[in-house]
Amino acid sequence: MDKVILIAADNQARIQTLTEILEQAGYKVTDAANYSEVVAALQRAGADLLLIDSRLPGMNQFNLVERLTGRGEQLPIIVIGSDGSNEAIHALEAGAHDYIPNDRDERELLARIANLLRLFQTGRAEQEEIIRIGDLVIDPLSRNVIREEEPVELTHREYNLLLFLARRQGQVCTREDILKQVWDYDFHTGTNVVDVYILHLREKIDKGRKQKLLRTIRGAGYKLLSQEEIDASKKDRLP
Numbered sequence: 001m002d003k004v005i006l007i008a009a010d011n012q013a014r015i016q017t018l019t020e021i022l023e024q025a026g027y028k029v030t031d032a033a034n035y036s037e038v039v040a041a042l043q044r045a046g047a048d049l050l051l052i053d054s055r056l057p058g059m060n061q062f063n064l065v066e067r068l069t070g071r072g073e074q075l076p077i078i079v080i081g082s083d084g085s086n087e088a089i090h091a092l093e094a095g096a097h098d099y100i101p102n103d104r105d106e107r108e109l110l111a112r113i114a115n116l117l118r119l120f121q122t123g124r125a126e127q128e129e130i131i132r133i134g135d136l137v138i139d140p141l142s143r144n145v146i147r148e149e150e151p152v153e154l155t156h157r158e159y160n161l162l163l164f165l166a167r168r169q170g171q172v173c174t175r176e177d178i179l180k181q182v183w184d185y186d187f188h189t190g191t192n193v194v195d196v197y198i199l200h201l202r203e204k205i206d207k208g209r210k211q212k213l214l215r216t217i218r219g220a221g222y223k224l225l226s227q228e229e230i231d232a233s234k235k236d237r238l239p
Helices: 012-024 035-044 063-070 085-093 105-127 154-165 176-180 193-206 225-235
Strands: 005-006 028-030 049-053 077-081 099-101 132-134 136-139 142-145 214-217 221-224
Touching: 005 012, 012 028, 012 063, 012 105, 012 193, 035 049, 035 063, 035 105, 049 063, 063 077, 063 085, 077 085, 077 105, 085 099, 099 105, 099 136, 132 154, 132 225, 136 154, 154 193, 154 221, 176 193, 176 221
Parallel strands: 005 028, 005 049, 049 077, 077 099
Antiparallel strands: 132 136, 136 142, 214 221
């Protein structure tokens, strides 16, 4: 078993106890002591599951859980808390996938971890599937993008924006949604960064091509055409 579990807590005794339990079960373990360290650890190396203390320093009303689950990342999150019913409710409402009191039997903890990892395995497989929209091909594993059989060179942010739109093909995505999910902004700052990056994508994805995939929906946002919309437009052009 090579699954990596990130323990988010500042109690060294608890970290040591959990680490011993998890390593004996065959998991690899890393740890972070506060909100910022969790974000940095996930950006740096990722994890297969996050085990988070309900009183993690820097976390306010489970805002870290909201941030991680709100971005649609395939990361199972278990909150370990003090068994307060309200705390469990707040954790689950914020997006945590499970909640377990810190005095529960270790067998129950391991069973819950194994169960979540099984459930998320299918979701990860779907996230890694190659996306095809007309002659546009996106490979999430390699992060390669091809249009009309030619490779398209994108920056890290351009790729993330394209992938976000592609996974919602045919749906209108507002600037606020894009800022929150791609840039991790929690509110509209008045910046035109989305418009700028959409322009960059148009230059690389659509410029000089007969079929334009990226569309502006005036007053609403942006979308990438779905395969059904592409097929329908081709039928409309038939003599």
